[in-house]
Amino acid sequence: MVNARRKAIQSLYRGVCTVIAWESITNPVTKITTQQEVIKFVNEPCKLSQEKQTTTSDTGGPAIITKTTKLSLAPELDVPAGSxxxxxxxxxxxxYTRSGKPDVHMDHQHIMLEDFQRYA
Structure with a gap:
């Protein structure tokens, strides 16, 4: 049974996510192991939030603007690093790609993301 707090948090989810990992798969017939994309889960409810941060340097140079992207989703979902x-x-x-360890709470987890360029 989903508790009231978890239900309230999940009511804020406005998106869905699909997680794909790069894993070693062994062919049962040939016994050859190759790297392949493996879908971990599809259309899982989530919430993506972004925050812009501005920093300045000690040298008086231009301000650097960075973006922090955070994904919130159910705590039982395992998202491997680099997915x-x-x-x-x-x-x-x-x-996106997952960077860093997830911040897992009782009712949800936060995962910091980076724009996906390629698999690590």
Missing amino acids: KIIVTQDGVTNE
Whole structure:
């Protein structure tokens, strides 16, 4: 049974995500192991939030603007490091990769993301 707090948190989810990992798969017939994309889960409810941060340098140079992207989703979902995460929210679809360890809470988890360039 989903508790009231978890239900409240999940009511804020406006998107869905698909997680794809790059894993070693052994062919049962040939016994040859190759790297392949493996879908971990599809269309899982989530919330993507972004925060812009501005920093300045001691040398008086131009301000550096960075973007922090955070994904919130159910705590029981295992998102391996380096996975490709495809998020669709508010009609916009973007690809990200997981960076760092998830911040897991009782009712949800936060995963910091970076724009997907390629698999690590």
